[in-house]
Amino acid sequence: MTQHPTAEERRPANDGPKAAARNRAALIAAAREIYAEHGLGAPLSGIARRAGVGQGVLYRHFPDRAAVANAVLEENVREVEQAAAASGATLSGVLGVLTWHLTESAAFIGLLHADRTGGRADGVHAHASALSERVARSLRGHLTGGHRLGGSDDLMLAVAMVSGAVTGPTREERERRALAAWRLLGVKVGAVRPFAG
Missing domain, CATH: 1.10.357 (Tetracycline Repressor; domain 2)
Structure with missing residues (x-):
């Protein structure tokens, strides 16, 4: 028997460009905080974590450390x-x-x-x-x-x-x-x- 996820278990709909803009803004805000604390040498993984996104999302928006900074x-x-x-x-x-x-x-x-x-x-x-x-x-x-x-x-x-x-x-x-x-x-x-x- 196949069980279908309930409404609460379903993944949210993909917001497309809205999510991308939201993620970029969250990454910039997180980077600003991290850089304020640790300077430009702070690890990118910490920025992604603080923004609540995966590192793949970070690299989709910013290909390298220089782009984030x-x-x-x-x-x-x-x-x-x-x-x-x-x-x-x-x-x-x-x-x-x-x-x-x-x-x-x-x-x-x-x-x-x-x-x-x-x-x-x-x-x-x-x-x-x-x-x-x-x-x-x-x-x-x-x-x-x-x-x-x-x-x-x-x-x-x-x-x-x-x-x-x-x-x-x-x-x-x-x-x-x-x-x-x-x-x-x-x-x-x-x-x-x-x-x-």
């Missing part, structure tokens, strides 16, 4: 760019968004230092320099004449200095240290939060 870092940079392009945006407001990303992600800090790493040729670092330049352009667009960070490299040097201060076991401690570093540089920073569209 680039997707996460691209999102960080896009939020900074959106904050910079928002109506009424100010340098202090954009720095608040940037500082939030610094306190949330060791990987994002690594991105901002990518152009100084000297010689790493993997896909993550090759792309990171271009992303770092996009952050710099977004910030430079809000510098007023005579601003203390208006020198040719002063702005990104200040960002690098602040990112070096972003240490500590909790996000709150990292934020406290980042804000102290900005204050020591004499730079006003707005609310430290993600860009809220």
Whole structure:
């Protein structure tokens, strides 16, 4: 006698593209968390586990480690760019968004230092320099004449200095240290939060 599964035992219907988009978003969110905790060298298996998908699903969306990292870092940079392009945006407001990303992600800090790493040729670092330049352009667009960070490299040097201060076991401690570093540089920073569209 053949037993047919009950409604509760049947597998859910394949959602096709909806599931794919949902899985990709879950993988990026999981990667952001894992990278915040462990940096860009974190194992991909941990990302798949945290997202609640198999490694095959991860590799369907991201063929290698560089693709995962680039997707996460691209999102960080896009939020900074959106904050910079928002109506009424100010340098202090954009720095608040940037500082939030610094306190949330060791990987994002690594991105901002990518152009100084000297010689790493993997896909993550090759792309990171271009992303770092996009952050710099977004910030430079809000510098007023005579601003203390208006020198040719002063702005990104200040960002690098602040990112070096972003240490500590909790996000709150990292934020406290980042804000102290900005204050020591004499730079006003707005609310430290993600860009809220």
